[in-house]
Amino acid sequence: MKIRRSTRKDIRGMLAVAGRLTDWPQPLATELGYEHGFVAMAGNRMIGFVSVTHEEGLPVITYLRVDPARTRQGAGTKLVAAVLDEAKSLGAARVRVQAIGWTRPFNRMYAETLKFYEAQGFRVVKKHPVVVEEADRWRLYTLEKAL
Ligand SMILES: CC(C)(COP(=O)(O)OP(=O)(O)OC[C@H]1O[C@@H](n2cnc3c(N)ncnc32)[C@H](O)[C@@H]1OP(=O)(O)O)[C@@H](O)C(=O)NCCC(=O)NCCS
Incomplete structure (x- = not known):
């Protein structure tokens, strides 16, 4: 790869x-x-x-x-590493991402995305208000990783 x-x-x-x-x-x-x-x-x-x-x-x-x-073969980690390396070389102090961190009904894809970012060393810095759309509810999380 x-x-x-x-x-x-x-x-x-x-x-x-x-x-x-x-x-x-x-x-x-x-x-x-x-x-x-x-x-x-x-x-x-x-x-x-x-x-x-x-x-x-x-x-x-x-x-x-x-x-x-092709998941669980390290591609996501390598792509994020490329972003982190570039950010570091440009003098950035941290990198941010927003992800849907909570859903009702439960959505496995979003839960796994959060686990992935936490595995890359990102930490939740903000939980946004719950959004309600018909029967669906979700909450956006902001995550950051210090460089
Ligand atoms: C999240 C995503 C980018 C991960 O990519 P990937 O190439 O599978 O990630 P990696 O193989 O580098 O995984 C690195 C680590 O992250 C964690 N991780 C990745 N996928 C995971 C899953 N499904 N469940 C739990 N942990 C997971 C694990 O700690 C994993 O290490 P391990 O395989 O040694 O246990 C990929 O699954 C994806 O594109 N998902 C859909 C994204 C999406 O649409 N999200 C919603 C909107 S933001």
Whole structure:
């Protein structure tokens, strides 16, 4: 598995990886076009990607997706490590990510995402108010990792 910087030519592949998880709104292609990040490649096949933006100079991970058929093989860890290395080299003090940390009814994917970020050394710094949408409830968490 190789990690390299993403280019705009990777957007189609990123959408394919994201699409294997769930349906994504078309604006994702535009959003990814404005951000930068890294892709994980197994030969010619993209198996994951991460995109990053910044909020007032603080690096923020916006999307991280690994092909469901290729999880638990270290791709997510390597993609996040690339973001952390870059942030460090740019002099950032910490990296931030927002993730859905609590859902009712329980959603395994979101629970696992939180476990993944905690395994990377991110800590919850803020639990946002519960959002209610029809029968669904969820809470966004902000997590940060100091560099
Ligand atoms: C979360 C995600 C990025 C993890 O990618 P990955 O390549 O499988 O991660 P890694 O193999 O590097 O896992 C590193 C560690 O994270 C933790 N972890 C990863 N997946 C986990 C899971 N499903 N359950 C519990 N812990 C998990 C483990 O500690 C793991 O180490 P281990 O395999 O030695 O136990 C990937 O599963 C994904 O893309 N999920 C969907 C993301 C998503 O849509 N989330 C909701 C919106 S934010």
